[in-house]
Amino acid sequence: MKEVKTNRSNAVVQKRVEPKISLDDFPTPPWATRSVCEWLEQKGIDIANMKVREPAANRGHMVKPLSEYFREVEGSDIHDYGYGFPVRNFVTEEDFSEVDFTITNPPFILAKDFVEKALRTSKIGVAVIVRLAFIEGKDRYNNLFKEKPPSYLLQYVERVGMCKGTIKKDVSTATAYCWLVWLKDDDSGECKINWIEPCRERLERDDDYPPETVSPEISNYGNLFEEL
Secondary structure: OOOOOOOHEEEEEEOOOOOOOOOOOOOOOOOHHHHHHHHHHHOOOHHOOEEEEOEEEEEEOOOHHHHOOEEEEEEEEOOOOOOOOEEEEOOOOOOOOOOEOOOOOOOHHHHHHHHHHHHHHEEEEEEEEEHHHHHOOOOHHHHHHHOOOOOEEEEEEOOOEEOOEEOOOOOOOOOOEEEEEOOOOOOOOOOOEEOOOHHHHHHOOHHHOOOOOOOOOOOOOHHHHHHH
């Protein structure tokens, strides 16, 4: 009988699996944020005159590139990472004012709640970068996608490498990511698939990557996790 060998390559073993109470601290490389901003501009959306919210601001890796495209960026996070963003719980706090757009990388287990809140508080649209696996599952289909399908699923041709607690230029990953985009003026009820063509080399900046930082282990979302 032939021996079956397990694939233990770095790309395969670096799968994103986190405890339920984790902060899910996997920041987005700035080039990936720039890519969705460019896509929005190509759709004719005047984001240069809009205000965008990033409610999972982390260490600002998404806030910085958003500020290159949007007129104003409002950042906050459930955890104080020491980068000056207000500590706020986007899911439970009710006094979030309306903005034009919400763009974020939400905690996977709360992504549905983030999307629903973002849709209630955004005038033009919402974009979230999520694992491709997020589009699977009966619960998410019945409780989100069935009634509120995204306008677009933007699938990367290149892999977006995310690692825990920091961003790195050279990281391999077995996890596929995509953007889900809801546009408020799209009443078609259909999700269109677009591909984000290779753009990393063009959109990457040398100063995007900071020294490594330590990732906190425990989330401040508290009882929310016990309810899920």
